[in-house]
Amino acid sequence: GAGVSQSPSNKVTEKGKDVELRCDPISGHTALYWYRQSLGQGLEFLIYFQGNSAPDKSGLPSDRFSAERTGGSVSTLTIQRTQQEDSAVYLCASSLERDRKGGYTFGSGTRLTVV
Amino acid sequence: QKEVEQDPGPLSVPEGAIVSLNCTYSNSAFQYFMWYRQYSRKGPELLMYTYSSGNKEDGRFTAQVDKSSKYISLFIRDSQPSDSATYLCASSISNFGNEKLTFGTGTRLTIIP
Numbered sequence: 162g163a164g165v166s167q168s169p170s171n172k173v174t175e176k177g178k179d180v181e182l183r184c185d186p187i188s189g190h191t192a193l194y195w196y197r198q199s200l201g202q203g204l205e206f207l208i209y210f211q212g213n214s215a216p217d218k219s220g221l222p223s224d225r226f227s228a229e230r231t232g233g234s235v236s237t238l239t240i241q242r243t244q245q246e247d248s249a250v251y252l253c254a255s256s257l258e259r260d261r262k263g264g265y266t267f268g269s270g271t272r273l274t275v276v
Numbered sequence: 277q278k279e280v281e282q283d284p285g286p287l288s289v290p291e292g293a294i295v296s297l298n299c300t301y302s303n304s305a306f307q308y309f310m311w312y313r314q315y316s317r318k319g320p321e322l323l324m325y326t327y328s329s330g331n332k333e334d335g336r337f338t339a340q341v342d343k344s345s346k347y348i349s350l351f352i353r354d355s356q357p358s359d360s361a362t363y364l365c366a367s368s369i370s371n372f373g374n375e376k377l378t379f380g381t382g383t384r385l386t387i388i389p
Contacts (some may be wrong), residue, residue: 165319175294192373203282203381204320204364211374258373264310264366265377271310 163187165268167253173274174243180236182238182271186255193236194256194265195228195272198204203274207251279303280367282380290388295352299365299380306367306378309341311350314362314382323363324350327371337366355387 166185174180186193195207198200206220210230221227225243230236250272254265282299290296299383308327312320324339328334332339340349348365357383362384 167319190373194376204379206376208377209374216374217376253321256373260371260373262325262371264312264322264325265373267312267321269317269319272317 165253165255165266166228167251167268167271169271170269171274173276176245176275179239179241179244180243180273181255182251184236184238184242184253184255185236186236186270187266188231188234189257190255190266191233191258192231192256192265193216194254195236195238196254197249198252198270204252205215207238240273243273245275248273248275277302278380279378280380281364282365282383284381286384286386287311288386288388289355291355291357293355293387295350295359295385295387297350297352297363297365297383297385299348300346301348301367301378303367303369303378304343304346305369308368308371309339309348310368310377311337311339311348312364312366316361320364322389345361357387357389360386360389364378 163190175207193210196204209217225241228238252270256265311321311324314320329343330379338354340352355375365380
């Protein structure tokens with residue numbers, strides 16, 4: 162697609178429920194990143210995909226967080242047994258592998274609220 | 277200590293003023309420096325991108341990098357209310373997609389009409 166698409170744009174969930182966040186990167190972008198942005202905390206790296214594999218998942222905060230990518234395209238970030246501290250904006254970004262042209266292209270994010 | 281430090285502000289300036297936004301970094305291996313602009317409820321968008329030390333100008337925006345002092349700056353001339361946003365600096369060692377960017381926390385800027 163023309164840009165990075167994320168869905169849903171907003172999600173309100175009850176504490177303890179599981180949620181799935183979707184990212185559709187720019188066509189042809191093999192590098193895909195997930196970040197989390199909390200109020201006043203800046204962008205926190207979660208996980209990086211190269212194609213369908215995740216060589217760097219060092220930013221996932223706990224084993225309740227997991228992500229997968231299929232077909233070298235769409236990625237899903239899953240949060241199990243959500244907690245209130247998981248409330249944040251989850252941003253997905255993509256880029257080319259060999260030339261990032263300066264930076265990634267971000268989606269508009271999914272605003273997650275855990276009540 | 278974070279690898280990239282940025283004053284969170286908020287910063288308010290009158291329309292037409294020159295705005296100076298700054299970051300410092302600690303990793304001397306950083307070679308690529310970026311500024312992102314993020315409007316409320318939107319994702320960050322790449323505004324400026326520079327390699328190594330020096331200046332880069334694009335319209336009303338000038339990015340400046342001083343590697344000797346590990347200092348990154350963004351100047352906005354003739355600031356407009358539409359420039360009101362959060363500005364994030366970011367750095368990396370390479371330009372390859374397999375290296376994650378290291379971001380500052382962002383500075384919230386308001387241009388007062």
